[in-house]
Amino acid sequence: xxxxxxxxxxxxCFFFGNAQSIQKFSIDSGGASAxxxxxxxxxxxxxxxxxxxxxxxxxxxxxxINSDFRVLIDPIVFLQGPSLSPLTNGLMNDDLRESxxxxxxxxxxxxxxxxxxxxxxxxxxxxxxxxxxxxxxxNDNQELINARxxxxxxxxDVVDFDGTSSVIMQAAPTFYxxxxxxxxxxxxxxxxxxxxxxxxxxxxxxxxxGFSTFGSNALVILDSGSKALWAGDANADDSIVFSGxxxxxxxxxxxxxxxxxxxxNFITYVSAGYLMYDxxxxxxxxxxGSPSDSNVIKDNILNHPANLxxxxxxxxxxxxxxxx
Numbered sequence: 001x002x003x004x005x006x007x008x009x010x011x012x013c014f015f016f017g018n019a020q021s022i023q024k025f026s027i028d029s030g031g032a033s034a035x036x037x038x039x040x041x042x043x044x045x046x047x048x049x050x051x052x053x054x055x056x057x058x059x060x061x062x063x064x065i066n067s068d069f070r071v072l073i074d075p076i077v078f079l080q081g082p083s084l085s086p087l088t089n090g091l092m093n094d095d096l097r098e099s100x101x102x103x104x105x106x107x108x109x110x111x112x113x114x115x116x117x118x119x120x121x122x123x124x125x126x127x128x129x130x131x132x133x134x135x136x137x138x139n140d141n142q143e144l145i146n147a148r149x150x151x152x153x154x155x156x157d158v159v160d161f162d163g164t165s166s167v168i169m170q171a172a173p174t175f176y177x178x179x180x181x182x183x184x185x186x187x188x189x190x191x192x193x194x195x196x197x198x199x200x201x202x203x204x205x206x207x208x209x210g211f212s213t214f215g216s217n218a219l220v221i222l223d224s225g226s227k228a229l230w231a232g233d234a235n236a237d238d239s240i241v242f243s244g245x246x247x248x249x250x251x252x253x254x255x256x257x258x259x260x261x262x263x264x265n266f267i268t269y270v271s272a273g274y275l276m277y278d279x280x281x282x283x284x285x286x287x288x289g290s291p292s293d294s295n296v297i298k299d300n301i302l303n304h305p306a307n308l309x310x311x312x313x314x315x316x317x318x319x320x321x322x323x324x
Contacts, residue, residue, distance in 0.1 A: 071173055071196035072166045075133060075150075075158040076205040077180045077188075078228035080220050081280040081296065082128055090224060091154040094126040099283040101274040106130045106149035107183050114151065118163035124155040129281060131158055134179035134323075135171050138193045141214070142324045146171045156207050166201035173198045177214070179320055180206060184276050185229035186240065187320045189214040215319025217305050230316055232297040234277050238318040242301040249287075249294045252277045256287045 082092040096102050097119050104119075106112040107130055119127055131152045137143035150158050150167045158180070160167050175195050181187030191212035196202050205211055206219065207226045213219055219227035232240035234248035241247040255277050256262060262269040271277070271285040278285045279293040286292050300316060301307065307314040 069170060069172045070198055071135075071169050071171050071176075072198065072201035073133070073169060073178070073194075073196055074166050074201045074203045075178065075180055076156045076203065076207050077131065077152060077158060078156045078207050078222065078226055079128065079152070079182055079185050079231065079281065080222065080228040080300075081185065081231035081278075082282070083222050083224075083226075083228050084231075084280055084296065085291070086224075088154075090226075091124060092128045092152075092156070093282065094128050094154050095282040096129060096274060097127050099272075101283055102127060102129065103274060107274075108132045108149045110147070110149050112149040112161060114161040114163070118151070118161070121153075121163055124153065125157070125164065126154045127151050127163060128154055129182065132181040132183075132187075133158065133167060133169065134181070135169055135196070136177035136179060136189065136321075138175040138177070140324070141177045141189065142321045144323045145176060169196075171196070178204045180229070181320070182229055183236065184233050184279055185231050186218075186233055186238065186316065186318045188218040188229060189320045213319065214321070218319040220300070230300060231279050232300050232316070234279060234293070234297070236276065238320075240297060240300060240316040242298050242314075243312040244315070248297050252279075252285060252293055253287045255285065 079092060082095070085093070087093055102119050104114055104116050121127065129152060131150050132147065133150050134147040135145040137145055146169045148167075148169060150160060151163060152158050153163075158167060159165060173196060175193035177190050177192075178194050179187055179189040188206055190204065190206075191214045194202055194204055206213065207228070209225070209227065211227075220230045222228050230240060232248055235246065235251040237246060242249055253267070255275070256267065256269050256271055257265050259269060259271045262271070267288045270289065272283060273285075274283075275285050277293060279296045280291060282291065287294050298312070301312060301314050302310045304314060304316055
């Protein structure tokens, strides 16, 4: 629910005469409204006001609002796909970056951009892919407060568009549920609210066993013991399906067969590029062959902790509540 702060300020300037009469000198009024994050300010203010009103995240001075409603956050998250056959233990592979396939424009709805030089970093801080962050209201985990693209490094650190800084999100400093999502992995949300500040970045580590997420089995446990987002949502419907209607395996197969470069319609054809269907993010989409993106989906379905009888028709659904 949006918090509304209403300020009504009317400034009167008086002239005191010798006869103790009161004479109105000037009344000039104006007003407007401003919103940042989950706070809306409605104000009526006299233009002759010279007094300042301020909080930790905003100020009103001479009829103007100067807002700084923002918080700093340092999420840490692993993606299962590029963690399956790591070249270095504890680090995700960065094949998309090494292949020059990472776009400088985010694949998410804000169409954020970064400099191509950000992808020059190597080692632990090399960029693996774009990621999506959300802040949900503390009193309603379906209410979206702010969302934006960011970048995830090989060591799981999520950083701003410069490739190194803490992520800045436009919201008032307070408690929020934190959500991390990826274009072909299932998202996850913190089970508890996180206190976010505008002067110190809060670490939110989705990779550790001690961090609680909303829902059951929201994260997959890697061979290293760290946790990661489930890989395999090839058709972006917030679920992973191996066998059955709208399954993700068929989405991969259909793309392979329809690829204009696959002139002979080989089922073993390898499609290259920055693709939704490249589940392990190795720059190659493979339906039949090795390493097969289809097999990643199959293995996740058959080995899911809730699929007690290993049914191929089992579905892994996102545990992130839908947005209002």
